[in-house]
Amino acid sequence: MEFEQRAKEIIKAIPRGKVATYLQVASLAGNHRAARQVARVLHSSSAKDRLPWQRVINSRGGISLKRGHGFEEQKRRLIKEGVHVDSRGRVDLDVFQWEPGGTRFASAREFLRNLAKQKPSSSGRAF
DNA sequence: CCTATGACAGACA
DNA sequence: GTGTCTGCCATAG
Numbered sequence: 759m760e761f762e763q764r765a766k767e768i769i770k771a772i773p774r775g776k777v778a779t780y781l782q783v784a785s786l787a788g789n790h791r792a793a794r795q796v797a798r799v800l801h802s803s804s805a806k807d808r809l810p811w812q813r814v815i816n817s818r819g820g821i822s823l824k825r826g827h828g829f830e831e832q833k834r835r836l837i838k839e840g841v842h843v844d845s846r847g848r849v850d851l852d853v854f855q856w857e858p859g860g861t862r863f864a865s866a867r868e869f870l871r872n873l874a875k876q877k878p879s880s881s882g883r884a885f
Numbered sequence: 886c887c888t889a890t891g892a893c894a895g896a897c898a
Numbered sequence: 899g900t901g902t903c904t905g906c907c908a909t910a911g
Binding site: 799 | 909
């Protein structure tokens, strides 16, 4: 429940017009191996907690929801806030990925790689 | 305790 | 690029 709570707060912190990956949220929440739990949290309580769920996408920069089961709505919501999503549901992470704290890395992948190196529960706060 | 779940990620063919 | 397989782990029951 600790993890879940932190994950929710992180998701709420993703700014309009930016996206974060499940892995990124999990890492920021203190456990880079818990990406699936982020998915689970969104699945079970995104509506109830008014989370900006549309801003969470997978590590390949794509929408994970399936067509006919949320894909279209997520795409609409993202486009409405200025994120470019192509017909296949892909977003350019190098352009739209959220960089908490404005940390600069050579690339989005480098940024993620760095986060993923943290040990679970390690001192926390990447903000 | 055990099992099931989940909108994942990475490695590999 | 695609498809499959495996590891992953916090929660709920």
